[in-house]
Ligand SMILES: Nc1ncnc2c1ncn2[C@@H]1O[C@H](COP(=O)(O)OP(=O)(O)OP(=O)(O)O)[C@@H](O)[C@H]1O
């Protein structure tokens with residue numbers, strides 16, 4: 001049933017039934033009592049449902065629910081599988097012990113739903129719960145392109161209600177090619193969760209990448225985390241190549257995928273990210289950052305010494321393109337030119353000889369336009385995200401859309417993804433080695 005009317009839809013649901021609401025939507029409990037992923041909501045409570053997501057409201061009593069927009073469907077039972085409820089009793093936890101639990105599974109099997117359920121159930125036992133969201137594409141804690149650590153401070157309907165403690169920028173919405181960053185990020189956040197936040201339980205959510213190279217990735221993720229429990233959710237036997245190995249060293253629980261999980265297409269996943277970027281950047285303004293006040297990582301720009309402007313005329317003649325900026329480090333030459341034209345290999349070889357470098361990169365300044373970046377400080381791995389709007393090579397300034405507050409010594413971490421600053425749609429990916 002689709003409710004697009006301005007007046008909310010009043011739905012009366014019997015005890016023991018589940019109302020599934022698809023976002024974007026908002027729901028208010030008018031009477032009765034519902035359970036959402038293990039958290040109980042009573043009369044007056046409101047929940048929001050993001051686009052392309054679905055929330056199951058299981059009615060513990062006969063309830064009346066007011067639904068604003070969204071699509072609703074009624075299931076005559078509990079959509080939380082018995083397996084999930086049984087797990088709560090099987091996992092032994094102790095205050096001050098820091099139990100690590102990783103949830104694995106393919107796409108859309110209910111990994112995040114199960115983590116939310118366990119987080120609520122364990123929170124209600126009076127334990128401090130940390131959640132590491134290691135899914136860079138479909139992040140609920142921290143924005144896409146990051147791995148986030150959140151703590152649970154109240155029963156939650158969705159993981160994005162966890163309080164964000166910190167996040168580590170990965171630079172892309174896929175871990176592919178950036179596995180070293182993912183492993184480092186997980187270790188960095190585990191350290192914070194254990195030593196600073198003193199979590200009793202750390203739940204680790206993962207991507208649905210479990211086939212091909214994804215298998216190896218998951219196995220090494222497990223050895224990096226060294227979890228106390230591994231929960232594998234599978235439709236058939238797709239996780240077995242990982243679980244057969246894992247159960248030799250760890251406590252493994254196998255769980256069947258939940259039946260009423262809402263699957264999302266690639267486009268829907270992209271559109272969820274677009275929605276999150278829009279929300280994340282709301283209130284952001286374009287700020288200028290001087291080249292001499294920033295240290296960069298994830299890029300070659302600003303990692304070498306600038307080539308004097310007096311050389312530009314000679315270089316422009318040699319390349320038949322107008323050079324506006326140049327930098328040289330021990331092994332690399334970076335030149336920025338005005339025109340978008342390909343420079344012949346012979347010229348590049350000649351430049352490599354003149355500057356005594358191994359690699360020569362020649363780019364136009366548009367390469368950096370719309371590139372996602374992150375700001376770091378001593379205090380936090382992620383101060384905030386930014387999107388490069390423009391680079392003025394003449395006055396040597398970056399113009400970046402961000403909410404971050406800089407001091408004079410900011411670290412700017414270059415990502416590999418381009419996001420349109422007007423629409424917040426993802427536009428393009430660029431390779432790490434080329435920037
Ligand atoms: N037991 C359940 N009953 C009803 N809806 C559910 C249940 N579990 C998850 N969902 C819903 O189904 C959708 C997909 O579930 P979820 O996000 O948990 O899957 P996932 O395996 O984490 O997906 P991804 O591979 O994208 O990370 C979500 O909108 C979620 O709220």
Ligand SMILES: [Mg+2]
Nearest residue numbers: 111112135138
């Ligand atoms: Mg998920």
